[in-house]
Amino acid sequence: MPLLPAPTAAQLRRDPLPLRGRTALVTGASRRSGIGYAVARRLAALGASVYLHHHVPHDAAMPWGADRIEEVVAGVREARADPAALVAEGPGDLADPAVPAELVHRAAAALGGRLDILVANHALSGSDGSLATIDAAALDAHWAVDARSVILLVQAYARLRAVLPPRTPGGRVVMMTSGQDHDGGMPGELAYSLQKGALASVTGSLAATLAPDAVTVNTVNPGPVDTDYCTGDDYERIAAMSPAGRWGMPDDPARLIAWLATDEAEWITGQVIDSEGGFAR
Template sequence: MIRMPRLPHPTPEELRRDPLPLRGRTALVTGASRRGGIGYAVARRLAAHGASVYLHHHVPHDAGQPWGADRPEEVAASVREVLGDPRARVVHGPGDLADPAAPAELIATAAEALGGRLDILVANHALSGSDGTLDTVDAAMLDAHWAVDTRAVVLLVQAYARLRAALPPRTPGGRVVLMTSGQDHGGGMPGEIAYALQKGALASVTRSLATTLAERAVTVNAVNPGPVDTDYLSGEAYDWVASRFPAGRWGMPDDPARLIAWLATDEAGWITGQVIDSEGGFRR
């Protein structure tokens, strides 16, 4: 066995926090199409940390939901307002990830727009609706969620990994963050069988992807944000959910965004293959 040299403790300079820990890095955030969502909050955090960010959106999906769609340029402009590095860029573009060719095209487009390299992939998108209980779910619902929530994520990671393979070995900064849900906690998600199934698959594959990409110095983690106020619930149901948090409030999009942005930094370089709950102590 080859004994690796013992690394010294960090120097005082290394321990001082860099105000722009993602300066010079590039990121793709999928599902960042509206200012009420987690993807937007993640993009703002990454941009504030110095990264250049590509915002993926699929406006027809949000337009068909009760919360409606934002104008992509307005979303991008809001992210630009918090850029930590004046040399960084914020770019946006569409993509229907139900199309099996779209993930690889999106990775290539984002990398080209950000200077030919992509360091950080945050697969935040998901299909809303088109789901049901065990009694009502059908093949079309299962296939729709599989295509968007799971197949597209794996194909995104595949295309990202191929892009990173062209870089010199052990190039730092490689990060993949997947989004799972609360399907493994409490009573599960019996009213959303298709969604819970696909999010559970992402949680399950996280360690396999982390092992696969370790030789390329890429970490892979999944985050369960818990119930987050993204404008989808109101009234008594909203108040009941808020009461289940020790803090007495819902999670806000910036709550999981802070964790995700930290996972993208060098400080989190020794964390990989993990499914991390960011639920604020939510009681089911």
């Protein structure tokens, strides 16, 4: 196979809107202090049309509460760089095995019939328990939301991409893992860390499966991110474990994820990437 020619000077100049004309589904984008919202804004700022998935009952039951979806959508629309780009939203309880495929098709329909980028950012929150306290219900609940739904989302996405012309550019899948594989692990959140570890483990297999359709698959570990869930002494203790002396902010992993969605990242696939600012456990 001949080598690809070196890029021209014009090709080396960055397009200010590298995602113009591309479409994206971002799950778990229901709070303005969350990673999903930051990712959606970054994608919109690069020119993409974006569909925001949310499950308000989950956030409403948490200490941080739920935002008004209208305000979330308005914030993403405000970040649009392409006035023609669409921003749409819709609910979905991803614990229901029928919802992932329905969500993918609903997002594609809202964005003009095609879906290029899938960012599976959602997760079931809450400290699920240690080895001494974990039970089957918690294990099953985290499996359904944190792992099973992601695989079903990718499956539905892949089926949509498969009907496009061969090697249509722009296919991207980004999943989210956590710090379960690093020193110290997550002994108080066994169900959560188990399912997040499953996504990290399956990244290479999904990347190999979707490579013939020119779709990259990567997984991001954002490390500790300040999404308003931690306060007090615990907050300060975690901040002190970073060389920068601070938590990650939602836009820190969002910048990486948005870049992975561009053509500049087309040669990166099957990777689990830490975006932790040197966080030391």
